[in-house]
Amino acid sequence: MSEKAGVSDRYRMASPWPVFVALGFALTELGLVLGVFPVAVGGGLLFGASVAGILTEADYVGHLWRTAAYIGVALVVVGAGLIALGGQFGIDPAVAAVDRPNAAGHRLLSRGLAIATAGVLLIATGAVGQFGRHPTA
Numbered sequence: 001m002s003e004k005a006g007v008s009d010r011y012r013m014a015s016p017w018p019v020f021v022a023l024g025f026a027l028t029e030l031g032l033v034l035g036v037f038p039v040a041v042g043g044g045l046l047f048g049a050s051v052a053g054i055l056t057e058a059d060y061v062g063h064l065w066r067t068a069a070y071i072g073v074a075l076v077v078v079g080a081g082l083i084a085l086g087g088q089f090g091i092d093p094a095v096a097a098v099d100r101p102n103a104a105g106h107r108l109l110s111r112g113l114a115i116a117t118a119g120v121l122l123i124a125t126g127a128v129g130q131f132g133r134h135p136t137a
Contacts, residue, residue: 017054024050028118032111035101040111044118048075049125069126072119079116082108 024047031040052061052068061067083089086108088097094113096103101110 015054015057017050017057020046020050021054024048028114032114035110037098037101037110037114040114041118041121044075044115045121045125048072048118048122063130065126065129067126068129069123072122072124072126075119075122076116077119079112079114079119082112082115084112086112 024043024045027043028040028047029043031037031043048071049068052064052071055061055067056064086097086106088094088106088109093106093109097106097110097113100106
């Protein structure tokens with residue numbers, strides 16, 4: 001009698017990650033285009049974490065949390081590049097860009113801030129996941 005009832009070696013098991021990668025990418029784009037900062041950041045988090053998950057599941061990488069942090073670093077670099085292209089630095093322009101993301105002069109800055117924020121949160125998630133593991137796990 002098999003321990004996995006109904007599962008055979010002949011059939012490949014389906015992965016849920018591609019759906020979440022696509023959903024994260026779509027939410028990020030929707031948030032960036034419509035100028036909804038929390039949706040863009042949440043979509044970026046979902047996208048980055050799902051890419052880390054799919055890479056780990058496919059055995060391309062060995063550590064899920066470290067990969068999530070590396071993807072976060074890449075998102076921070078992309079976001080910082082967009083912020084630099086926007087040419088506005090400081091707290092006041094950043095608050096104005098988050099408040100009115102589609103206003104003239106704030107488009108690149110708001111998109112860069114959303115992408116960089118998602119990257120910073122992914123780095124924090126990766127750090128907590130990497131160092132917060134239970135010793136018996």
